[in-house]
Amino acid sequence: MSKVESKHITKCLKPFPKEIIHRVLSLREFVWDLYPKCNELIYDNYNAVAVGWSPTDRMGHVFCNLAIGRTSHNVHFGFLWGSKLSDPDKILIGEGNQYRYILVPELKKFPKKYIIKLVKEAYINALSKVKDPGQLKSGLTIVKSVSEKKRTLKSLKSRKRMLGRR
Numbered sequence: 001m002s003k004v005e006s007k008h009i010t011k012c013l014k015p016f017p018k019e020i021i022h023r024v025l026s027l028r029e030f031v032w033d034l035y036p037k038c039n040e041l042i043y044d045n046y047n048a049v050a051v052g053w054s055p056t057d058r059m060g061h062v063f064c065n066l067a068i069g070r071t072s073h074n075v076h077f078g079f080l081w082g083s084k085l086s087d088p089d090k091i092l093i094g095e096g097n098q099y100r101y102i103l104v105p106e107l108k109k110f111p112k113k114y115i116i117k118l119v120k121e122a123y124i125n126a127l128s129k130v131k132d133p134g135q136l137k138s139g140l141t142i143v144k145s146v147s148e149k150k151r152t153l154k155s156l157k158s159r160k161r162m163l164g165r166r
Contacts, residue, residue: 008143009051012044013068020073024051026107027066027077034119038063039140046070046147052080055127056135057142063126064119067101076101077115079122086121089114 009028013021031053032040039057043050048069052062059080067076079085082092082100091111092100104110130136 008042008141009040012042012049012146015070016049016068016073020068020075023075023104023107024066024068027075027104027110030112031064031066031119034116035123037138038123039137039142042141042143044143044146055123055137056130057137057140058135059144061126061129061135063122075104077104077110078102079118081122081125084125085118087118092118 006025006028009025010021013024016024028040028051031038035053038053038055041052041054041057041059041062043052048067050065050067052059052065054061054063062080065076065078065080067078068074078094078099078101079092081098082094083096083098085092085100087100091102091114093102094100102111102115
């Protein structure tokens with residue numbers, strides 16, 4: 001399916017503003033161009049839409065991802081195992097045991113050359129976690145989860161109003 005198959009991600013992004021959709025699809029194309037034989041794992045969840053790339057169909061092997069918050073509309077370009085990356089310029093955000101990301105407020109500020117180096121390192125790390133070569137898959141788009149209920153800015157404001165009345 002790969003880059004040319006966009007019906008699943010387009011459906012997930014439908015509630016977002018056009019500018020966000022354009023940014024996400026451009027970043028998606030960027031990753032697909034670098035790793036056309038990897039798999040796209042889509043998570044259309046309550047708080048966010050996330051798209052990860054993996055040499056298998058497993059979340060634990062995701063080497064980079066995009067996440068778009070439903071209420072904030074922040075676009076993250078992240079690394080599931082980002083804490084293991086060299087990141088010499090220290091641009092990655094996050095202090096947990098694993099995940100690191102950068103915010104992408106606009107495409108023209110996206111540090112492509114730097115990110116390409118980090119993605120390559122992350123990909124090598126992800127491959128090292130694959131213990132069974134039979135798990136490797138190639139060029140698939142896989143919808144991993146779809147939450148029926150989605151958080152929206154409207155639902156968040158409504159909830160805040162209800163909580164404020166107590």
